[in-house]
Amino acid sequence: MKLLLLFVCLCSLVYCQRQPADLLASSNPCISKQSCGECIRTPTCAWCSQPNFTTPDGSAIPRCNQESRYLGYQLPVRCELPYIVNPGSEYFVRQDMMLTRAIEGKEAVQIRPQRISLKLRLYEAYDLFLQYAQAEDYPVDLYYLMDLSKSMEDDKDKLSELGLLLAERMQNITSNFRLGFGSFVDKVVMPYVSTVPANLREPCPGCAAPYGYHNVMPLSLDTYRFANQVKRAAVSGNLDAPEGGFDAIMQAVVCKEQIAWRDRARRLLVFSTDAGFHYAGDGKLGGIVKPNDGKCHLENGQYTHSTIQDYPSVSQINQKVKENSINLIFAVTADQLPVYEQLSNQVEGAFAGKLDQDSSNVVELVKEQYDKISSFVELKDNATSHVRVTYFSSCLSGGAPVQTNKCDGLKVGTVVNFTAKIEAVSCPTDPREWNQLLQIYPVGINESLILDLELLCSCDCEKPGNNGYKEEAEECNGVGTLKCGVCDCDDTHFGRVCECDNNDSINVVDSEAGCRPDNTTDILCNDRGACVCGECQCYARPNPLEVVSGPYCECDNFLCENNNGLLCSGPDHGTCVCGECQCLPGWTGSDCSCRDTIDTCIPPGGGEVCSGKGECICGTCECVENEQGRYSGKYCEECPTCPGKCLEYKACVQCQVFNSGELKGDDCRNCTFVPISVDVAQPENDDEKLCSFYDDDNCRFTFVYGYGENGEPVVRVQKTKECPPILDILGIVLGVVGAIVAVGFALLLIWKFLTVLHDRREFARFEKERQMAKWDTGENPIYKQATSTFKNPTYGGK
Template structure:
């Protein structure tokens, strides 16, 4: 039994020690707070508003403490729950209409909820669910804004011929469609336009007088007029290469004469073959008055202030695009595509497409860009710098939430669920800003979720008329106001109970209020002096450095540093009582880590670090347990395939017009999500930039083609493709046949020579053997034992031998 008690005691001691160590930094920050409002502005702090809770009475514990350490205070000294102030968030749905499936009776609901109310403390985020679904047959207003300088004359004629097709194509997407047309040239002043009298009448053969912008046809359901209005539109001329398109864009956006509907998808198609003038260029023509961003069209639809005020800036155009919920489509020629791509990155909700030299592909281009716009949803907000809004979504096919405010592949009628995290980063100095209203909106449509946010920056007992607020309180020596258990003295008095007078210098000698507890003799942490029971902290040589806190225990200069900068610099965070308080977008002990995870998401992917690592300090920390992934997005793996196969067909069709996507229209449709390959003489990868080298064989001609891909510092995919293919040389048929025939003849001759040689050797051997045998034989007649001399014997019977 005794052993069990010891274990229990040790466990409690360990728990207390763990809580103490983990809460040291935040506790120091809490105890330095002298008012209830300051206390609750720290997310982990709670305030005790109980009367007579000061050290001089019976409690040795500070009024502001962490919630964890408050629970460790013995019950007899602990603050009563009735006086403990620890506010939490409050959330209320004000308007929550269901999403409508289609557009009916001039209304559609695509965002849910529509209006909410939230109360939040600083540093305590709140997660809110939000839903978006694109309504069927949603209205579309398309205004075609065209450059009608002389170089675009053939484009105008082609657009006139394709006008009915354009209207028919868009009406197939939505029955509620309206079409309009406007044209522009440039400011009618030097050096933009020739001001010679005859040139002001006819600047070029077959041209009309130059003008800035004209609304030729307001948005109308009578789309049959479009082709005729385009055909009759005036073509003019100017001197310099850039055009006055920004003037035209501004007027087309802000003027009521254009006829934009309140609830419709608004498309502004900007067609040109030239670059643009922007704010500041007007000074070349003596125009110094800035653009006011207002409508200046006369009854004829002509821009009257073309020569009176400068071109708009990019920021002005972007501001008006966001305000009016305009979707811009830049339809420009290939020579200008790069500059307009960069421009589209600066204008919210805009896209960019390549226009053929004579605009023959304008219908296809508008259709493709419209489908891009409608198949993606991007959420943004108008929250102030004191509010941080983060977005998480499962998108269409994802099973888990990822941090992103954009989803692609959206289908009409399908809903996308977002989780919106709202966090107050700090309380504004102006109390009037503690209540704010902002919108969360879908880029490109005039619908939004309105958020009424109240920041909990002060306690109720600090507001007159509430319990705990007592002016001229006796507990404050009748010289101050009791607020949440502490005194706020008038100008002539100071001290914990306003017992000290600034005029006669009266004070007290008791320094117990300047010591942490009765177990220490250290007064004001040896960094200040005790005056009337309160610590006055020592000033620092650097006016930016301050020592503060009830016992001078805190300062704003002893926090952790990164690269020699306190809390990584003012842009990252600030030092508060030995702990870095990070600005929105930063985290870490020294606020050295970016909290954004979009830098860890590979373009074309929706997973952080491709699901193979964690985003730490804005960079991917790749997993190495299952496979050794590496690279900026953990995309590299020696045994794993990269994106070469994914990009193969698009590079092949765009660069060499071959492969499975050899049809030009199919190639454009399938490969629209990838950037145009950059042509290079030799495709070679740069390891420092994490470029990937890819090589494939073209089955059409058996040639090898090469390309590399990588990512820009802005995480944009780029492709570099080798212009020429590596083809094997044509085989020399004549020489091959000649060689084969010659080889056969030579081999035959060799066989004949070999046969002849063997025959000759055999004959020589036979002859030598014959000679040897001949030489060894005894052919002399005197020695031949079988040789007999030929004789003849005749007997004469008559002969008697005499």
């Protein structure tokens, strides 16, 4: 009995002593972190800054632990609440004015809120809600930048005639409208312009001297002056086909004071030409190698650095347009439209429209492009690579928000709600970049939401002047700084509490105690490191990418689960931390191979996860089986005994492809897909389903539906319908009548034929009998005398 009690006690003692080691053995991504700042950069981790945070037997406990374990609540020693460092995101609104129109003395407000402060921890996304509405009667500045080479002479004359009409149309949109005018030709050097003295004075008959860019008329309310200035402007000439438009655009954008751009106005820069453009590098042809500096160089309205600096690049134009919130409209002729459409895709807030040969449609073009710009909003930001911003909105649909930063179809006063999901993905190496000024702005509008963003990459107790920071601390033997409960020793000392001196010998037994997690083992540093002054120095691996770490060298980054030969499914999915895979946002699973989302399991257009007929496992639906049968399909939407999506898609297919069915006109826009017409609609895989219906004309139409990679419906419709043959009533009647007549005529012919045949047979028989008859030549056997004898019964012979 005594032996049994002794055995139980020994077992209990061993269990109690092994508990901290067991905790370490069940590795998590937190316990290998050696500083508070490193700890809070890891999701779900928190730090204990409590001094002397050890077990009763003196064994050290990892200060960084998973948040779920609450820093020691499952350990023999509990970290006191005041010492727990577990910062979270903090949000504070600094300016939040209501959305308003421009009134006298006050500017319009089109985005709300206007300024906020946000403290953000790594991988903890914060949803920021903001609103946008186009203000009524918002100021508009329109600067018309025109190519005045000889080929644009008729365009200039037409623009001078339409100047007042252009102003009138724009004033119908906003009463606060200003108009300006500038012109350009090209750099006055060979080979762009002929430098022969006579040609420099008059490059073509009736032409003015060539020039680079001229700000003819700054933005003004005087629209009559605009027409006169355009009319008075003289055309010039150059040698090559491309023009120096990029020089002019750059100066018109960056010379804010000379052009007179207003801070709070929608800025439109209309660029009109019938030719291509020179860009960065072309200046070398004329011996100009100095890059364009993107600064204003106007004196008396003339561009002074035309022959000094090269043309700007497309990226420079895009950068300056973004910085100055300019909407650039390329009004170009039909032959140049494809080039400028591609250019508009590279410049933020730019559009391209077709200009008639004489610019007669310029008023309609500007009005049309302005309507496109004002009815469209696109949110952008200046976030660095360390911050990820994702936008969501339902725009005007009123449905569930989808990932988008664009909305169109807006009207004046229409309020659009956006959600900006802000997430810090890494900490900059320079601590000065831990505080950033992030701007979220509508493209082409000089208003923005300013976000004072602080990335939580370090703990306050690691900074001088805060609690937990103590220089020459007693806890560190007076030769180190206590930071968040951990000693940062001076250059001549090391060890957990700076107990080791570089010049002193140390007690081997005392040093080895600090290299074992507890007294139940004699193995130092898990045989993966050397014990130096009570601390483990882990051995280096032959592969420099493989690292052994941890207070007792218990952790590594190379013995985690792998998938297809890739550790933690590859660096895009997760990293190996202390023997376990630490998945990046968006991935989960022991080997980080599963997507941590249910979005791929939600049917297009919304609905239940896996259509309510399955479970979303690893981003894929695993369908269930019930009394109706087994569900299948990408979203468990298919069932052999269920109608499927055929009926749901039928009306949209009829409306969009055959212009028939119950949906008419604008109702087609409510369809969530655009069908693809094919010659023959047949399923290409098991996930696609074939649907057939008969329409009101008794014609059979066929389509196949499936789903794309992003879950959107893909519908292929057979171009031709299978219709029953059309009966030709008139043809049938005429055919029947014709058949009757034909039959009658045939019968008559047969009767006639038989009659003639019969007559011929009788005549032949007669002739035969006549030839066979024998009589005297003087007698006719059939002859009878023509004598008649009559008797009178009353005659008595007297």
